[in-house]
Amino acid sequence: MSTVIYLANQQVQIVTGNSNGKKIVINQGYTLDAPEGSIINGIIMDADSFIGFLRNTWASLRLPAKDVVVVINSSKFVGKNIEMPILSDSKTLEFIEREFTDINKESSYCYGYIPLVTEGKTKRVYAENIPTDFIKDYLDIFTEAGIKIKAIYSGESSIINFVAKTAGRKYGTFIMEIADRMMITTLLFVNGSFYYFNSTRCFHELESEEYAQDMARSASQIIQFMQAHQIEYPLETIILAGVNPLNIYTYSEAILQQGIQVPVQVFSDENVQSGVDIQNCIHGAGGLINTGKHQNFLTLYSSAKKKSDEQKGSKVGIFIILGTVAVMGIALASALTAKVLKNRELKKAKEANESMETQVTWYDMTVAENEFISAQYNSIVGLDENIYTYPVCNTNVINCIKQCAGKYAEISFESFDADTGVVTFTATSKTVDEIYLFIAELNKQDIFNSVDYSGYSYQESTEKWDINVNCTLAESAGR
Numbered sequence: 001m002s003t004v005i006y007l008a009n010q011q012v013q014i015v016t017g018n019s020n021g022k023k024i025v026i027n028q029g030y031t032l033d034a035p036e037g038s039i040i041n042g043i044i045m046d047a048d049s050f051i052g053f054l055r056n057t058w059a060s061l062r063l064p065a066k067d068v069v070v071v072i073n074s075s076k077f078v079g080k081n082i083e084m085p086i087l088s089d090s091k092t093l094e095f096i097e098r099e100f101t102d103i104n105k106e107s108s109y110c111y112g113y114i115p116l117v118t119e120g121k122t123k124r125v126y127a128e129n130i131p132t133d134f135i136k137d138y139l140d141i142f143t144e145a146g147i148k149i150k151a152i153y154s155g156e157s158s159i160i161n162f163v164a165k166t167a168g169r170k171y172g173t174f175i176m177e178i179a180d181r182m183m184i185t186t187l188l189f190v191n192g193s194f195y196y197f198n199s200t201r202c203f204h205e206l207e208s209e210e211y212a213q214d215m216a217r218s219a220s221q222i223i224q225f226m227q228a229h230q231i232e233y234p235l236e237t238i239i240l241a242g243v244n245p246l247n248i249y250t251y252s253e254a255i256l257q258q259g260i261q262v263p264v265q266v267f268s269d270e271n272v273q274s275g276v277d278i279q280n281c282i283h284g285a286g287g288l289i290n291t292g293k294h295q296n297f298l299t300l301y302s303s304a305k306k307k308s309d310e311q312k313g314s315k316v317g318i319f320i321i322l323g324t325v326a327v328m329g330i331a332l333a334s335a336l337t338a339k340v341l342k343n344r345e346l347k348k349a350k351e352a353n354e355s356m357e358t359q360v361t362w363y364d365m366t367v368a369e370n371e372f373i374s375a376q377y378n379s380i381v382g383l384d385e386n387i388y389t390y391p392v393c394n395t396n397v398i399n400c401i402k403q404c405a406g407k408y409a410e411i412s413f414e415s416f417d418a419d420t421g422v423v424t425f426t427a428t429s430k431t432v433d434e435i436y437l438f439i440a441e442l443n444k445q446d447i448f449n450s451v452d453y454s455g456y457s458y459q460e461s462t463e464k465w466d467i468n469v470n471c472t473l474a475e476s477a478g479r
Contacts, residue, residue: 001027003063004287008042008073008155010034011181013284014063015276022271024165024288029276032057042074042155043134047141054145066148070138071287073155073183079128079197081116086123089294096127108132110300114157114291117193126194128154135301152298153287160194161295162286163187166269168194173233175222176267177215178282179242181206185283186218188226191233196225207247209254215240216254223260241267241282391421391473397447401425401471404441408434409467420472421449427467432456435467442469447477 006013012034017026035049044050058065084095096111113127135152142149163176172192178185179202188196200218204210219238226235238260240251245266252264272278278285293299352358391397393416405411405427412426429435435456442451454468 002067002069002150002288004069004071004284006071006073006155006281006284006287007034007039008180008283009040009182010036010038012039013281014057014061015281015284015288016063017274017285017288019165019288019290024162024272024285026272026274026276026278026281026285026288029274029278029281029284030061031280042072042076044137044141047144051141051145054142054147058145058147065146067150068142068147069151069153069287070142070149071153071155071158071283072138073199073283074134076134077128077130077154077156079126079154079156081124081195082113082127083122083124086118086121092125093294096125097129099127100129108304110135110297110304112154112157112294112297112300114161114295124193126157126160128157130154130297132301132304135297139298139301149298151287151290151296152301153295154297155283155286156197157291157295158286158289159185159283160187160197161289161291162282163189164194165289166271167239167267168192169271170269171236171239173231173235174237174239175219175235176239176241177218179206179211179215179240180283184215184218186222188222190226190231195231196222198222207244209250212247212251212254213257215251216258216260219255219260220258235262237263237265239265239267242279244279388479389475390418391447391475391477392479393423393473394478397423397473397478400445400447401442404445405438406441408438408441410464421474421477423471423473425471427469428459428462428464429456429467430464432458432465435465438467439469442471447474448472449474449477 001016001018004013004015004017006015010033012032014028014030014032015026016028017024019025034053035046038044038046038050038053057063078100080099082096082099084092087095092113093111096113097109100109100111108131109129110132111127111129113125116124116126118124138152139149159178167174167176168189171189173190174188176187176189178187182201184200184202186198186200187194198218198221200214202211202214204214223235238255240248243251243266248264248266255262255264267279267282272285274281274285290296398413401413401423402411409427409429414424414426416423427438429438439451439453442448442453448471450472452470452472456465456467458465
């Protein structure tokens, strides 16, 4: 049996169970809150409080302190789909490392991958890299807490494996959306293979109508992505995970309002046996699936560290030999020629520095450089000022509109057009006499350049008055 801890932000998932390749068995599942601010985006910000949290959690839940799997969801992991020839393990890792040449090489990195699909003489993999220092920090923290780690997986590759082993066995082309308190994770599988991954921050309360609308918009974006990439395989279903099955109607309605006519269902799978609610531990369950050493960043870190130590040792020996030879050659050459060369150099340097031509040249160069830097500075300042004049539809603008609505109208925000500055929202009122009061409040606000009010209409289905109004933000509104 394995113990998996999933870390992304403050909410932590812990599951115990096992997987035999076909069945995934979950014995226990826990959802806990780490100390506030101790972990953000998978990065430990306050090591002392987080170590204390680990110790207390393991003691109170009586969890085993050995053979622990850590699943980390962090943007520090950089992943991409790579199509490549079929190569040996070592050649595959070398090929993947070359694909990440755009990454800053000032730090050392670990490279891992999971296989996706093989076609003829080529294969497609999902590859990731992570700074070795990031893995070392986690090892030090768990060691300090008295917990022995046997594997470290990235959140992305872990959830890709989980979906492939569950929904991926039943459907070919589908979208799976995983909800939690802060993030909506969306995966696209095409023709039986993982194709695209997206993670979106959500600021609404889980299970609320606003959260359902955010999930619907995320699904709509994936469908637009499929259309842009001319994916011809039809979408079979949209699977929702991490949600209450009793609220499936709310989510289905929100998705239907986006014009998506695809069956919607809540995740369940006969290959998953769980003694707890699987919806609360989807990410943690992914860590129970072991897909080999190339996904385990703990093994990859150890190999990279060993290789780095060997390279450092060989480089030191070479540098010592080359340094000794160089010192002997320099000493011999210096003894024979130093006096003559230095005298000549000194004479030439004095003549050059004391000449009028040199002084004038240096002065002209300094003036030109100062003018160039001043021009660059002025351009940057002007650019900042111009950018600041563009309005943004942020929380301040939204709250302003809500305050204007007050008790006069009910507001539902739809979109913001950054090109025109138009904020589009739906406004309804129970009483027609209060509509003009709402419009008057909007006209009083300095943040609006114009309030385009074109009347109202009565909706018998809702027994409310629809208010036809759009607001164009003024310059620098929301800043």
